[in-house]
Amino acid sequence: MQAYHVADSSGLIKLDAMENPYTFPAVLKEQWLAELKQLELNRYPNPQAAELKKIFQQAFSLSPKLELMFGNGSDELIQLLVMAIAKPNASILTVTPSFSMYKLIAEYVGVNVVEVPLQQDCFALQMDMLEKEIHEHQPAVIFLACPNNPTGTLWSHDQVEEIIKQATGLVVIDEAYSPFAAYSMMSLVERYPHALMMRTVSKMGLAGLRLGWMLGDGQWMDELNKIRLPYNINALTQASATIALQNITVFDQQAKQICQQREVLSNALHAIDNIKVFPSEANFILFKVLSGTADSVYQNLLDNKIIIKNVSNNDLLENCLRVTVGTEEENQAFIRALSSAFS
Ligand SMILES: Cc1ncc(COP(=O)(O)O)c(C=O)c1O
Numbered sequence: 001m002q003a004y005h006v007a008d009s010s011g012l013i014k015l016d017a018m019e020n021p022y023t024f025p026a027v028l029k030e031q032w033l034a035e036l037k038q039l040e041l042n043r044y045p046n047p048q049a050a051e052l053k054k055i056f057q058q059a060f061s062l063s064p065k066l067e068l069m070f071g072n073g074s075d076e077l078i079q080l081l082v083m084a085i086a087k088p089n090a091s092i093l094t095v096t097p098s099f100s101m102y103k104l105i106a107e108y109v110g111v112n113v114v115e116v117p118l119q120q121d122c123f124a125l126q127m128d129m130l131e132k133e134i135h136e137h138q139p140a141v142i143f144l145a146c147p148n149n150p151t152g153t154l155w156s157h158d159q160v161e162e163i164i165k166q167a168t169g170l171v172v173i174d175e176a177y178s179p180f181a182a183y184s185m186m187s188l189v190e191r192y193p194h195a196l197m198m199r200t201v202s203k204m205g206l207a208g209l210r211l212g213w214m215l216g217d218g219q220w221m222d223e224l225n226k227i228r229l230p231y232n233i234n235a236l237t238q239a240s241a242t243i244a245l246q247n248i249t250v251f252d253q254q255a256k257q258i259c260q261q262r263e264v265l266s267n268a269l270h271a272i273d274n275i276k277v278f279p280s281e282a283n284f285i286l287f288k289v290l291s292g293t294a295d296s297v298y299q300n301l302l303d304n305k306i307i308i309k310n311v312s313n314n315d316l317l318e319n320c321l322r323v324t325v326g327t328e329e330e331n332q333a334f335i336r337a338l339s340s341a342f343s
Pocket residue numbers: 018072073074075076099145148149174176199200201202207211212
């Protein structure tokens with residue numbers, strides 16, 4: 001195995017990790033610091049993050065029938081889910097290309113991974129193949145990122161519902177990019193007890209807090225709680241997320257701004273010859289280099305002090321790069337450097 005590699009981005013315009021480019025407004029920062037001052041760091045944090053759960057239920061109008069659980073980023077929730085089902089011959093199913101953590105965690109926990117390729121060039125779900133693989137392998141968990149990373153695709157409600165109906169185990173709908181997507185699959189989680197919703201505060205503007213959340217039937221949450229470490233959400237994160245969620249409109253507004261910038265960035269990319277741009281429902285855009293290679297374009301951008309993500313190591317993503325939507329100035333700098341790479 002190799003450790004998960006995070007590229008060094010010091011001194012660079014950072015458009016590689018789907019972070020929100022905006023920080024807390026000054027007023028909110030004052031409120032936040034005042035709250036942090038009162039924390040007693042000599043004490044362990046609340047083991048269930050009980051107050052934070054209430055704030056989440058209000059901020060996202062969550063169904064009172066469903067239970068919440070937090071993780072140190074959704075990465076930890078994925079790890080908990082995979083550890084919970086790990087036994088000889090157990091498998092998870094995911095599509096490819098998709099978020100790499102599903103596969104990585106399953107591999108290091110020793111769980112089989114069934115990967116169903118997306119359709120070439122449009123990244124649609126191959127429903128027949130999915131149904132066949134579900135019946136053959138009976139995966140204990142199916143992970144579906146909606147919208148998908150790194151393609152930006154948002155599958156239809158009907159297709160996701162069909163997968164839930166076919167599933168013989170859990171279906172985890174990972175809505176990490178929900179702040180930027182046209183619709184959510186939340187109603188499916190309310191209707192099907194074996195469907196769980198996973199989200200994170202990372203993409204909405206709080207990546208540094210490391211806080212993911214999962215929502216689903218209480219019986220599943222009780223089981224997962226048995227293997228969750230008791231104080232997995234630290235006191236600083238609990239207090240900071242409370243302040244942030246009490247001011248959720250600030251983050252909704254930032255998400256709107258990012259969606260507007262996504263449109264501007266996508267139009268600018270379309271105007272450049274030699275690349276193919278894919279539609280996105282997330283805060284990033286996938287594009288394919290049609291003349292030259294993704295490696296050389298990536299390096300060219302790095303030479304211009306801009307870092308994006310080279311995702312061309314997947315068969316279906318040959319010569320593809322993924323750029324995160326940044327501020328207007330960052331996006332313009334990126335477009336200038338990209339255009340010059342082709343001139
Ligand atoms: C689809 C998807 N799910 C989950 C995550 C991880 O989020 P977190 O920062 O909460 O661990 C990512 C991060 O890029 C992602 O793309």
